Amino acid sequence: MAVVLEKLQQETYPIVKWVGGKRQLMFELLKNMPKSHNRYFEPFIGGGALFFELQPENAYISDMNEELINLYSVVRDNVYELISDLNKHEISKEYFLEIRNLDRTSEYKNLSNVQRASRFIYLNRTCFNGLYRVNSQGQFNVPFGNYKNPRIVDENNLLNCSELLKNTEIKCADFSEILTKVKKGDFVYFDPPYVPLNETSSFTSYTKDGFDMDMQFKLREVCDELDSMGVMFMLSNSDTKFVNELYSNYEIKKVFASRAVNANAEGRGKITEVLVRNY
Numbered sequence: 001m002a003v004v005l006e007k008l009q010q011e012t013y014p015i016v017k018w019v020g021g022k023r024q025l026m027f028e029l030l031k032n033m034p035k036s037h038n039r040y041f042e043p044f045i046g047g048g049a050l051f052f053e054l055q056p057e058n059a060y061i062s063d064m065n066e067e068l069i070n071l072y073s074v075v076r077d078n079v080y081e082l083i084s085d086l087n088k089h090e091i092s093k094e095y096f097l098e099i100r101n102l103d104r105t106s107e108y109k110n111l112s113n114v115q116r117a118s119r120f121i122y123l124n125r126t127c128f129n130g131l132y133r134v135n136s137q138g139q140f141n142v143p144f145g146n147y148k149n150p151r152i153v154d155e156n157n158l159l160n161c162s163e164l165l166k167n168t169e170i171k172c173a174d175f176s177e178i179l180t181k182v183k184k185g186d187f188v189y190f191d192p193p194y195v196p197l198n199e200t201s202s203f204t205s206y207t208k209d210g211f212d213m214d215m216q217f218k219l220r221e222v223c224d225e226l227d228s229m230g231v232m233f234m235l236s237n238s239d240t241k242f243v244n245e246l247y248s249n250y251e252i253k254k255v256f257a258s259r260a261v262n263a264n265a266e267g268r269g270k271i272t273e274v275l276v277r278n279y
């Protein structure tokens, strides 16, 4: 019983909901991990579903989203202040808009890192679908989600995550920076923005998150480099002709994921994704 309790108390969950979250693929991801490895790297951390599941002892996580990286750093370094700030929030549309619109005022630059992280969690729990979207001026613009009882403060989980993050290097950086950090025997999990299922549209020259075809090529080059260094990698992406050709030198496994393909309900269903591995 004591063992079960201890285990429960140490369970960690992702701190934020994130588009592209990997929870529905967890079984496949775990099954396809290498048998053993040295340091764990996740350079598109997002909500970090695999990272929080694995709870690696010594890891490196990074992302280009500065607010998200600030959140993980605050959870690691100032978790008690964060919990106390989170307790101040109210659930109403008026209050949501007030907090959301802070980044449209001169006040925003005076917020502390803890206040920014607290705002980030609050917006993530109360906005529509937990989306993260900013306009061209970098202002958060997702509407109120109208949830009955969103949980803003999950104190136990934040404390567990804080402990886990204590041994983690956290960086706001482009994925390619891992090349300066990895060593033979390390393991990298890549979960990049996916190649669109419909490859025509704007993918060849532009995507709204900046992850166009050139970036997908650059990512493959990073994988080639890792492979030549004796670093193991696993990568998720959509099951498209482009992705299958791009990684044809590696082992490609098709896996099923149920996820929203389109914003409308009809677009939801089981689709295949790929897991690429070099081991």
Ligand SMILES: C[S@@+](CC[C@H](N)C(=O)[O-])C[C@H]1O[C@@H](n2cnc3c(N)ncnc32)[C@H](O)[C@@H]1O
Pocket: 018, 019, 020, 021, 022, 023, 043, 044, 045, 046, 047, 048, 049, 050, 062, 063, 064, 065, 173, 174, 175, 176, 191, 192, 193, 194, 209, 211
């Ligand atoms: C598909 S999401 C990752 C989802 C995550 N695995 C999860 O379970 O929630 C992709 C992430 O890549 C980040 N990103 C986009 N371009 C990047 C780049 N050039 N370098 C590093 N991260 C980037 C985005 O901010 C986003 O958080």
